Amino acid sequence: MRALEPRVTEIVTSRIDAMLATGGEADLVSAFALPVPSLVICELLGVPYADRAEFQRVTDVLSFDTPPERFRARMDEFADYLRGLITRKRARPGDDLLSRLIAQNGVSDVEVVNIARLLLVAGHHTTTNMFSLGTFALLHDPGQVDHLREHPDQIAAAVEELLRYLSIIQLSIVRVTTEPVELGGIQVPAGTTVVIAQAEVNRDPTHWADRPGELHLDRPHAPHLAFGHGVHQCIGQQLARVEMSIGFTQLFTRLPGLRLAVPASRIPLRTDTGIYGVDSLPIAWDAA
Numbered sequence: 001m002r003a004l005e006p007r008v009t010e011i012v013t014s015r016i017d018a019m020l021a022t023g024g025e026a027d028l029v030s031a032f033a034l035p036v037p038s039l040v041i042c043e044l045l046g047v048p049y050a051d052r053a054e055f056q057r058v059t060d061v062l063s064f065d066t067p068p069e070r071f072r073a074r075m076d077e078f079a080d081y082l083r084g085l086i087t088r089k090r091a092r093p094g095d096d097l098l099s100r101l102i103a104q105n106g107v108s109d110v111e112v113v114n115i116a117r118l119l120l121v122a123g124h125h126t127t128t129n130m131f132s133l134g135t136f137a138l139l140h141d142p143g144q145v146d147h148l149r150e151h152p153d154q155i156a157a158a159v160e161e162l163l164r165y166l167s168i169i170q171l172s173i174v175r176v177t178t179e180p181v182e183l184g185g186i187q188v189p190a191g192t193t194v195v196i197a198q199a200e201v202n203r204d205p206t207h208w209a210d211r212p213g214e215l216h217l218d219r220p221h222a223p224h225l226a227f228g229h230g231v232h233q234c235i236g237q238q239l240a241r242v243e244m245s246i247g248f249t250q251l252f253t254r255l256p257g258l259r260l261a262v263p264a265s266r267i268p269l270r271t272d273t274g275i276y277g278v279d280s281l282p283i284a285w286d287a288a
């Protein structure tokens with residue numbers, strides 16, 4: 001993931017350049033939070049530049065209000081596209097994940113297609129909502145923005161605190177007990193499905209003694225569950241950290257006077273889907 005950092009920086013820089021070029025207002029979600037993760041996944045997989053507009057068209061349907069038939073149809077188109085790309089990569093491999101998967105013995109084309117689809121679905125809206133909800137939370141609290149601008153070297157800690165505080169995926173850690181367990185005084189028999197509420201754990205006052213319900217970017221490091229736990233914890237977490245460190249740093253240093261363009265109360269929060277967030281975030285900055 002460290003090797004991808006320069007490309008992530010270029011992607012973020014070019015999105016911010018485009019925002020600056022359009023004036024002093026934008027919807028952060030469509031101008032930045034949606035395209036950055038999608039372009040980063042293109043980079044990871046090795047999607048050629050000429051195909052990127054088409055790739056982003058496919059990602060349009062990843063929003064939660066897409067009707068299931070439309071979602072399935074677009075995912076089928078995406079699988080067709082990937083099969084074509086696999087053929088091209090087999091003929092001319094690159095330094096990318098698809099080429100490496102294809103070169104592995106025993107990995108079928110169906111598996112390569114499914115891995116690529118999984119990475120897109122799991123890695124896109126998660127990072128998008130961290131950017132949009134994270135920016136919303138920070139703009140609510142000027143003290144935190146000052147901290148971010150004054151301590152750019154502490155961005156990694158700031159990202160961990162945003163992950164903990166926002167806990168955008170609240171109920172995705174699902175496990176089955178393999179033996180009877182006692183949890184909080186309750187006996188859970190073997191073979192029971194257990195759904196862990198990350199938002200609760202990430203704000204547990206016995207673990208986070210100091211104001212767990214508040215955002216403090218200088219909070220001392222402690223493990224959180226925003227990326228899950230154990231062998232199935234998020235495989236994309238280091239990439240997400242790279243994206244967020246570079247993305248938040250540039251958003252808050254390159255857009256002077258960054259602020260919400262409408263009162264916070266007019267920004268509806270999405271509360272009926274598996275990933276918490278906002279569908280749009282009107283922002284403004286001091287245009288040159």
Ligand code: HEM
Nearest residue numbers: 122123126127130173226227228229232233234235236240
């Ligand atoms: C900030 C952004 C992200 C958040 C908050 C997030 C969160 C999560 C969580 C909570 C899980 C479940 C972990 C568990 O069951 O213990 C998960 C799994 C997963 N994530 Fe992420 N994720 C993010 C970004 C990404 C990215 C960028 C990718 C890939 C490019 C990705 C790929 C995956 C995959 C493939 C899994 C399934 C892993 C498995 O079951 O073994 N995620 N993620």
